Amino acid sequence: MKKEILTVNVKLTKFDEVKGQSGEALMIHFDGDATGEYFNGIILPGGVDTQKEIKGSARALSARYILEGKDFKGNACKIFVENNGSFDENGNIVTHPTILTDSVDLAFFETADITGTISDIPGGVQIHLWMEDSEEL
Known part of the structure; x- marks a missing residue:
């Protein structure tokens, strides 16, 4: 059974877009925070979602x-997320998502089979990260 391990509240701050002859690209800059059973914190400056669509292909995001x-043990840490x-x-x-962390206690995030879903919230989106119960610690 899957359980939500992290909720990331994303506040959209800026949009940059290029529409070319063979496709388009959109960069969405953001900040926000994250909450969950294992981690609580903020998004550091520089968060960006890059969306690209080449004509004839599906839109992809990263x-x-x-x-x-x-x-969850109260230790200061950082988590890098690349969410494709x-x-x-x-x-x-x-x-x-691919996750890297300097927290020894969250190291299982790096190898767990994590999937994500996205829902709309006012001014942004909410990212929900899920994993199987059996993969934790």
């Missing part, structure tokens, strides 16, 4: 950001 806060995703046939975004 968000990269660093979270800074405390792990695409739109499914129903228009929903499905993501597959």
Whole structure:
């Protein structure tokens, strides 16, 4: 059974877009915070979601950001997230994050099979990261 391990509240701050002859690219800058059973903290400056669509292909996205806060044992730490995703046939975004962390107690995030879903919130989106219960600690 999957359980949510982290909720990232993303506040969109700036949009940069290029529309070319063969496709388009959009960079969405953001900040925000993250909460969960294992970690609580903020998104450090520099978070960006890059969306690219080449004509004839599906739109793809890749968000990269660093979270800074405390792990579930109260230790200061950082988490790097590279969240790659695409739109499914129903228009929903499905993501597959890669995570790196300097927290020894959250090291299992680096090898767990984590998936993500996205929901809209006022002024941004909420990213929900999920993993199987059996993969924790």
